[in-house]
Amino acid sequence: MPQVVDAEVVVVGGGPVGMLVAAELGLLGTKVLVLETRAAVSDRPKANTLHARAVQSLARRGYVDAVAGVADAAPQPFHFAGIQGLQIAAPEGEPSPILKLAQAELERTLEQRALAHGVSVLRSHEVTQVSQDPDGVRVLANTPHGTKSFSAPYLVGADGSASRVREQAGFATDTSAATVSALMGQVRLAAPDTAPRGWQRTPRGWVVCRTESDGTGVIRTLNFAAPADWRARPTLDELRAEVRRILERDVPMTEALFLSRFSDYTQVTRTFRLGRVFLAGDAAHIHFPIGGQGLSTGIGDGFNLAWKLAYAVRTGSGDPLLDTYDLERRPVVEQVVRNTRAQLALMRPAAELDPLRELFARILPCGEVSALIGGALSAQETVCSAGRDSACEWTGRFLPNQLFKTDRGVEDVTELLRAGRPLMLYHSESGQRHASVAQGWSHMLRTVRVHGQRPLSRDALLVRPDGYIAWTSASEDLAVLLHTWFGQHR
Known part of the structure; x- marks a missing residue:
């Protein structure tokens, strides 16, 4: 069955x-x-x-x-x-x-x-x-x-x-094993105005603190002396003591809303x-x-x-x-x-x-x-290797948001990718032959005619759903790529 x-x-x-x-x-x-x-x-x-x-x-x-x-x-x-x-x-x-x-x-x-x-x-x-x-x-x-x-x-x-x-x-x-130990606590502060602000480094480690308007704060500590046992459940007293050790002063905390422990274990x-x-x-x-x-x-x-x-x-x-x-x-x-x-x-x-x-x-x-x-x-240097072609430096790179004049009016990349489908952009005068190749996969792709300036100075671009450029008209293997990724054309 x-x-x-x-x-x-x-x-x-x-x-x-x-x-x-x-x-x-x-x-x-x-x-x-x-x-x-x-x-x-x-x-x-x-x-x-x-x-x-x-x-x-x-x-x-x-x-x-x-x-x-x-x-x-x-x-x-x-x-x-x-x-x-x-x-x-x-x-x-x-x-x-x-x-x-x-x-x-x-x-x-x-x-x-x-x-x-x-x-x-x-x-x-x-x-x-x-x-x-x-x-x-x-x-x-x-x-x-x-x-x-x-x-x-x-x-x-x-x-x-x-x-x-x-x-x-x-x-x-x-x-790779942990070499440092760190604590994080969402706490209620007794005197929020006296809490440390931002990133504080001392010879004994780091304290990072962000306070909220309701009197709570998120405090993180970083200890380079030795990694702690990650299985040990952290306590408010431990967080207080660690902040005191690093800053050499108390930061009064009345309640722990949440506590956790982390490290550089990779x-x-x-x-x-x-x-x-x-x-x-x-x-x-x-x-x-x-x-x-x-x-x-x-x-x-x-x-x-x-x-x-x-x-x-x-x-x-x-x-x-x-x-x-x-x-x-x-x-x-x-x-x-x-x-x-x-x-x-x-x-x-x-x-x-x-x-x-x-x-x-x-x-x-x-x-x-x-x-x-x-x-x-920020991961803006990320390049996707699949389909990468040395014939064009743009393949594998993220297509920046920009305006295109299309048959529907003026549209930007964000609007054109909203539906999550692969996108073929082709120039109305010089890109028609590439659009004809893509037509066999029209049930998969969104094909958009661009008027005026050519997209990235190319006759045509194929943009993946995740926004990265898979192909440009500097290459001649469009049909091979479409067949490999999207199966037989109709």
Whole structure:
């Protein structure tokens, strides 16, 4: 008797990365099931920084009104290893290069969009077993109504740093042990006006504090002396003592609303795909949380993976397209790991590093330095290797937001990519032959005629759903690429 298939893709983990993958798949008509352990979205303080490439990608789908409504923003001040002076910029016409947004708010927004696209979200479902064969994936989950089985052709593990999917599916990892220990507490402050502000370094470590108008604050401490036992549950007394040790003064705290412990333990899976199982976000990579890069990197995973899965399901294109997920995202993650390690090395409070910190404080505001380091932190330097062609420097790069005169009037890139479909832009006078080739895949692509100035001085461009340029008319292999990624033409 054939097995009943519950969805085309099962997503394990309903955090922001899992919900993004689900929403993107649902947008493209894929039948998706999300299994989430938690009964509801958690409001505990987590990531609250989204960097430029994540912001730009979210804007192109209109996922967050605040993102879509902010354009032409000035460069935003940021830090590198706690040293102020870095300026992160974005191209003209793009949203603000840094968006402060609570992870819980983003998660709720993405879940609402996923539900609107017909995604099924099952909460209080804890996945316990994952198995796969050549035809599909099967998961077992503890639910409010007992153990249940679910199956699908593909599965995405977005279930966090303690990923059950990663463990059960047998993903090998490269790890490095913790060398530092850190505490984070959302606390009620007895005297908010006397709390430290921002990043405070002493010879004994770091204290980072952000206060709120309601008298609460989020305090983080960083201790380089020795890594703590991550299994030990943190207490308010421990946080008080650690702040006192580093600052050599008390910061009165009356209540702990939430406490957690973290370190620079690093783990990256050796592949982001094993057969029909994919990992995204913290399930695939864990690194020291400095520079606000963790959530944005997971968002990048989600945008890269979802459209490929959707078209693999729809066209049967399979391995040639799906293999590009690991090919493109793992190098990005490895660069983030190197970046966070460099910052941590610079943060060590040893006096012999003071001249180096002074040098960074002087050069960070310099335009070329800010562009180089800011481009890495904000992921705007990311280049996608699949389809990359040396005949054109634009292939693999993100298409900046700009205006085009089309048959419908004046439209920008953000509007043209809103539906999440691949986009063929061709010039009305010089690009018709390329549009004719693409016509065979019109059921997959959105083809738009551009009048006036040629897009990026090319006769035609093929833009992936995630905003990266897959092909330009400088190359002649359009039909081969379309066939490889989207199957037979009609």
